Amino acid sequence: MPSTNVSRRRFLATTAVATSTAWMSTARRARAQKSPGDTVVLGLIGAGGRGASHAVGFAGLENVQFKHICDVNPAKAANVARQVIEKQKREPEVVTDFRRLFDDKDLDAVVIATPEHWHALATIWACQAGKDVYVEKNPSLTIWEGRKMIEAARKYRRIVQVGFQNRSAPYAVTARDYLRSGKLGKVVLVKVYNLLQGGSWNPDLTPAPVPPGLDWDRWLGPAPEVPYSPGRAYWYDWWDYCGGVYSGDASHQLDLARMVLGDPPAPKSTVCLGGNQAFGSKRETPELQCATYAFDDFTMTCDSGTATNMMRKSNNDERNGTKWPHWPTNNERIEIYGTKQLMMLGRHGVGWQVFETDGKLVAEDKGVHPDKWHRPNFAECVRSRELPNSDIEQAHHSANLVHLANTSFRIGGRQLTFDPVAERFTNHEPANTFLRPNYRKDYRVPDAV
Ligand SMILES: NC(=O)c1ccc[n+]([C@@H]2O[C@H](COP(=O)([O-])OP(=O)(O)OC[C@H]3O[C@@H](n4cnc5c(N)ncnc54)[C@H](O)[C@@H]3O)[C@@H](O)[C@H]2O)c1
Numbered sequence: 001m002p003s004t005n006v007s008r009r010r011f012l013a014t015t016a017v018a019t020s021t022a023w024m025s026t027a028r029r030a031r032a033q034k035s036p037g038d039t040v041v042l043g044l045i046g047a048g049g050r051g052a053s054h055a056v057g058f059a060g061l062e063n064v065q066f067k068h069i070c071d072v073n074p075a076k077a078a079n080v081a082r083q084v085i086e087k088q089k090r091e092p093e094v095v096t097d098f099r100r101l102f103d104d105k106d107l108d109a110v111v112i113a114t115p116e117h118w119h120a121l122a123t124i125w126a127c128q129a130g131k132d133v134y135v136e137k138n139p140s141l142t143i144w145e146g147r148k149m150i151e152a153a154r155k156y157r158r159i160v161q162v163g164f165q166n167r168s169a170p171y172a173v174t175a176r177d178y179l180r181s182g183k184l185g186k187v188v189l190v191k192v193y194n195l196l197q198g199g200s201w202n203p204d205l206t207p208a209p210v211p212p213g214l215d216w217d218r219w220l221g222p223a224p225e226v227p228y229s230p231g232r233a234y235w236y237d238w239w240d241y242c243g244g245v246y247s248g249d250a251s252h253q254l255d256l257a258r259m260v261l262g263d264p265p266a267p268k269s270t271v272c273l274g275g276n277q278a279f280g281s282k283r284e285t286p287e288l289q290c291a292t293y294a295f296d297d298f299t300m301t302c303d304s305g306t307a308t309n310m311m312r313k314s315n316n317d318e319r320n321g322t323k324w325p326h327w328p329t330n331n332e333r334i335e336i337y338g339t340k341q342l343m344m345l346g347r348h349g350v351g352w353q354v355f356e357t358d359g360k361l362v363a364e365d366k367g368v369h370p371d372k373w374h375r376p377n378f379a380e381c382v383r384s385r386e387l388p389n390s391d392i393e394q395a396h397h398s399a400n401l402v403h404l405a406n407t408s409f410r411i412g413g414r415q416l417t418f419d420p421v422a423e424r425f426t427n428h429e430p431a432n433t434f435l436r437p438n439y440r441k442d443y444r445v446p447d448a449v
Contacts, residue, residue: 034108034382034383034384035383036380036383037063038063038383039063039064039065040063040064040065040108040109040379040382040383041065041066041067041106041107041108041109042058042064042065042066042067042107042108042109042110042111043066043067043068043069043070043095043098043101043104043107043109043110043111043131044066044068044069044070044080044092044110044111044113045070045071045098045101045110045111045112045113045114045118045122046070046071046112046113046114046115046118046136047069047070047071047073047076047077047079047080047081047113048071048076048113050113050136050163051071051080051111051113052079052080052083053371054111054113054134054375055069055080055083055084055111056083056084056087057371057375058111058375058379059084059087059088060087061375061376061379063379064379065088065089065090065092066084066088066090066092067090067092067093067104067106067107068092068093068094068095068100068101068104068107069081069084069092069093069094069095070094070095070096070097070098070100070101071096072096072214072215072216072218072219073211073213073214073215073219074094074096074213075213077094077095077096078094081093081094096215096218097218098110098122099125101131102125102126102129102131103129107131108131108132108382109126109131109132109133109134109159109378109382110122110126110131110132110133110134111134112126112133112134112135112136113136113163114136115235115241115242116138116140116141116235116241116242116243116247116248117141117221117222117223117235117240117241117242117437118221118222119135119136119138119139119140119141119145119149120139120140120141120145120146120148120149120445121221121222121443121444121445122135123135123139123149123152123153123160123392124148124149124152124445124446124449126158127152127153127155127156127158127160127449128152128156128449130156130158131158132158132159132160132378132381132382133153133158133159133160133161134161134162134163134375134378135149135160135161135162135163135392136162136163137162137163137164137247137251137252137255137395137399138242138243138247138248138251138399138402139162139392139395139396139399140396140399140403141241141242141243141437142403142434142435142436142437143400143403143404143423143435144423144435144436144445145436145437145445146392146395146396146399146400146403147396147423148445148446148449149392149396150392150393150396151449152449153391153392155449159378159381159382159385159387159388160388160391160392161374161377161378161381161388161389161390161391161392162390162391162392162395163374163390164251164252164255164256164390164395164398165348165369165370165371165373165374165390166252166255166256166259166347166348166370167255167256167259167370167374167389167390167394168370168373168374168377168389168390169349169367169370169373170367170373171349171351171352171365171366171367172256172259172260172367172370174352174365175260175343175345175352175365176259176260176261176262178343178352178354178363179260179261179262179336179338179343180262183340183341183354183363184336184338184339184340184341184342184343184354185338185339185340185341186297186338186339187261187298187336187337187338188298188299188337188338188339189298189299189300189301189335189336189337190257190261190298190299190300190301190334190335190336190337191300191301191302191303191334191335191337192250192253192254192257192300192301192302192303192304192334193253193302193303193304193311193330193331193332193333193334193335194245194246194249194250194253194302194303194304194305194331194332195288195303195304195305195306195307195308195310195311195331196245196249196305196306196311196313196331197306197308197309197311197312198278198279198281198287198305198306198307198308198309199279199306200279200280200281201237201279201281201282201283201306202281202282202283203229203230203231203232203234203237203282203283204229204230204231205229205231205232206229207227207228207229208227208228208229208230209228210228211228214228216228219233220440221440221443222437222439222440222443222444222445223240223241223437223440224240224438224440225440236248236285237283237284237285238283238284238285239284239285239406239410240437242285243285243402243403243406244284244285244286244289244305244406245285245289245304245305245306246285246289246291246302246304246305246402246405246406247399247402247406249304250302250304250402251398251399251401251402252332252347252348253302253332253333253334253347254302254398254401254402255390255394255395255398255399256334256345256347257300257334257336257345258394258397258398258401259394260334260336260345261298261336263394263397264295264296265295265296265397265420266397266400266404266418266420267293267294267295267300267401267404267418268294268295268296268417268418269293269294269415269416269417269418270291270292270293270294270401270404270405270407270408270415270416270418271291271292271408271413271414271415271416272289272290272291272292272404272405272406272408272409272413273289273290273409273413274286274287274288274289274290274305274409275287275288276288277307278305278306278307278308279307286305286409287305287306287307288303288304288305288306288307288308289302289303289304289305289405289406289409290302290303290304291304291404291405291408291409293401293404293405302401302405310329311329311330311331312329312330312331313330313331313332314330314332314346314347314348314349314350318330318346318349318350319348319349319350319368319369320349320368320369322366324350324351324353324366325346325350327344327353330346330350332346332347332348332350333345333346334346334347340356341354341355341356341362342354342355342356348369348370349367349368349369349370350366350367351364351365351366351367352364352365373389374389374390377389400423403434404416404418406434407425407431407434408431410434411428411430411431411434414428414431415427416428416431423435
């Protein structure tokens with residue numbers, strides 16, 4: 001199924017059709033439409049694990065090429081540039097300050113694969129410079145930041161696609177259609193699992209010399225100034241750079257769950273408990289988090305972390321082949337309980353199966369890893385100015401499920417009520433201090449984008 005069809009069908013299903021349609025026409029006017037065969041010129045920002053995968057993946061698409069590969073560690077950028085040369089004729093330039101990319105008139109878009117604390121500011125600067133953006137998940141570090149990303153995308157009429165690639169999976173569309181058909185009955189409970197294998201983890205925070213070539217100050221960017229240490233560089237563990245495993249991994253399933261449920265509005269209240277009880281790790285983001293979300297007419301839970309070795313991720317045969325996972329020990333599953341049937345849904349290509357009470361399988365759809373559609377969808381939207389499959393607006397609402405749970409956890413597991421219009425907590429003022437990070441001078445996300 002062509003990805004634009006997925007985009008169109010999902011897009012038409014949302015309540016924001018009128019607003020978004022108006023936006024699409026202005027976006028088309030704002031930038032001359034490219035023809036289907038026109039080359040899309042990209043710059044990569046963040047040449048780590050995911051950046052390398054995007055560099056090779058995007059450069060392997062027809063008429064897509066990288067002009068710049070940027071990392072605050074030039075050795076990493078050079079390594080990725082070498083991989084890209086094998087995929088495209090043009091040799092990309094290695095850059096250490098991504099602001100240089102914004103001055104380049106040839107560049108259509110940037111792919112941002114930095115740690116999370118840079119996502120919002122880099123996206124907003126890119127939009128202000130007239131560049132389209134593919135930004136990795138979790139798109140924002142806080143709720144306020146996410147709102148500013150939407151404002152920038154709309155104000156500068158930019159395409160902003162988020163790396164929630166499950167939105168481009170054809171099987172996610174058929175799962176959503178199945179739920180809509182009513183065969184499952186009324187959905188009453190959605191259980192999201194993201195229990196990764198783990199162990200004791202005690203990062204070394206002793207200040208150490210900055211590794212040769214690395215610009216640590218620019219790595220920190222908007223985050224508070226701290227000396228370099230090997231433990232800090234493992235950024236998933238620290239609230240200043242990331243929302244932990246919950247944001248780094250569970251966000252994929254929370255987003256997929258929202259999509260197949262028809263993108264419901266924000267939950268009325270959220271509570272999240274957990275901690276480092278399993279292995280006593282000395283890191284800020286917890287080994288285990290269990291959240292409960294009260295939506296209007298159903299309840300969602302999410303159990304996430306690195307606190308048990310009883311579950312495992314789907315392997316390649318399950319993500320890209322014909323094999324189904326053993327659902328009870330699969331840690332990437334979503335269970336959707338209707339009043340008549342149960343849907344088991346896996347991310348990143350696994351697919352879905354529906355069972356009745358006696359365990360009888362009544363429907364299924366298998367998939368393959370959706371990067372295959374998600375990257376081309378971005379390139380197509382840069383040309384056509386259509387809204388991408390994982391536009392920043394719905395991605396923001398999915399990211400907020402992470403932020404709601406993390407805020408509840410960080411204030412001691414209190415149940416928080418949330419006003420979805422003002423995007424503020426209504427029953428506990430101190431929770432609102434988590435809406436917006438304390439930025440360093442020169443790296444502030446502006447109030448007015
Ligand atoms: N969608 C997915 O399936 C998926 C999979 C893995 C990772 N991710 C996401 O991709 C992002 C990157 O993750 P990763 O695992 O590649 O991390 P990583 O630590 O391997 O890479 C991050 C890179 O960004 C660089 N960087 C930091 N600040 C920079 C700046 N100001 N300018 C340029 N480069 C800068 C770092 O030096 C590093 O090389 C994260 O948001 C992560 O959640 C998404």
